Amino acid sequence: MLLINCPYCGTRPELEFVYGGQAHVARPPDPSAIAAQPWADFLYMRDNVRGVHAERWRHTHGCGRFFNALRDTTSDRFIATYRSGDSAPQAPAADDPRVAP
Amino acid sequence: MQRFSALSLLGHALTGHRGWQPQWRRASPKAAYDAVIIGGGGHGLGTAYYLASEHRLGKVAVLEKGWIGGGNTGRNTTIIRSNYLFDESAALYDHSLKLWEHLSQALNYNVMLSQRGVMMLAHTLHDVQVIKRLVHANRANGVDNEWLSPEQAQQFCPPLNIADIRYPVLGAALQRRGGTARHDAVAWGYARAADALGVDIIENCEVTGIQRNSQGAVEAVQTTRGEIRTPRIGVAAAGHTSVIMKMAGVRLPLESYPLQALVSEPVKPVFPCVVMSNTMHAYISQSDKGELVIGAGTDAYTSYTQRGGLHISAQALEAVCELFPIFRRLRMLRNWGGIVDLTPDRSPIIARTPVPGLYVNCGWGTGGFKATPGSAHLFAWTIARDEPHPINAPFTIERFRDGYLIDEAAAAAVAH
16 A cells, blocks of 8 residues: 655555546636647546656545645655645656666 | 367377477567557457458567566456447447357467356446346347346355345346456467467567658657567557557557456365456456456556555455355465556547557556457457448547547446
């Protein structure tokens, strides 16, 4: 089970959280003003990164807040968690021990 | 190809089994092919087989970054069924089931198809309504499915506990033509038959780039074993599809999640069919080795690690123990995971892409094994003719833009 560091509550087990998918996928401000493909891109198309992935989590059985995380999907190690609205911290270098070789 | 038969087995037995040859060549990449399939699982190997046998496309290669069948093909819970709700899905999966029914003969390789029946349990009023609707839809589409009372369900599967549980069994749907097959065998059977038709099966060959010409069409792949020129690429890379398609600048509605499975210690034959429970979140059958093969839902987050959290498997085991009390003292032997590429509507994509010469077969999520022969057959058709077969025509990338989703989330038989 993953241990996830909620920016508000600290490190808690995975069971307290719900996964929120890829982070920083901006909702178009006026959906009726855009074409079908950009709307489909927002709804469905994802990077599905093999490597350092910026994603959302929600601490549903805790503070209830959304927050973001950087996690390496080749090792499931968390590199960082950060508050909603903040931009992603710098992705670590390839030789950073938190990143899988 | 050394054909298998009672006579050939006897002949080899009499010569001490020293005459067996490798079932497929350990091929090295040529400089060019008429088609390259990326992904050496059941779907990819089957596609190459049908390209060679039905379409006589020319020189075909399968590129596999590891060993063939080592991905999801080797990690699934071997269930085969075609009891999906929508017309498009029923056609797709039943096309596959019909191919399964003659596959051992077609490939001269025993894939160990066992049509022992797949039973889906109803535990709530909602389940009863949804599953009865499914039975009616299947029968309207010519797919066998029937409604059983709780007692009939227990008669069909004696270890089933129908009453003394938190969510009693209120009935079940039974597809008698459903069942299991040996997952490795279908990969090896297709590999052997494809190799015999001249397909090069190239292992330890990871694709690192897709090269396009000035018109944007495919012209070559870069791999860890060199460059290979080809005008046609079929991507059948399951959980790694996004990684490959990114090399061609194509973004897909895919997310790759871990899906776990586990097997128990082997016991004598006690479990006669496949049982799936949406509400209680587990599915189970007994392999010919005697192991109970158990699976559940995906882990909650995307991952390429081929493993997940123990709590997911534990939840499936709790469901199994409640439904089948005789299994409570069985020890579990092995637990593993695969990488399943999920689409938003839980239906696959078998289609051309915006890149000329590039075709993709993906998004099978938790339900790809049952579709192996059908998927391979239809993908080969699409690649050879540069247009889909009527059965896979609805399964496009564009359906997500145009709103023609084929929403089979409930069909996966475990609650999402």
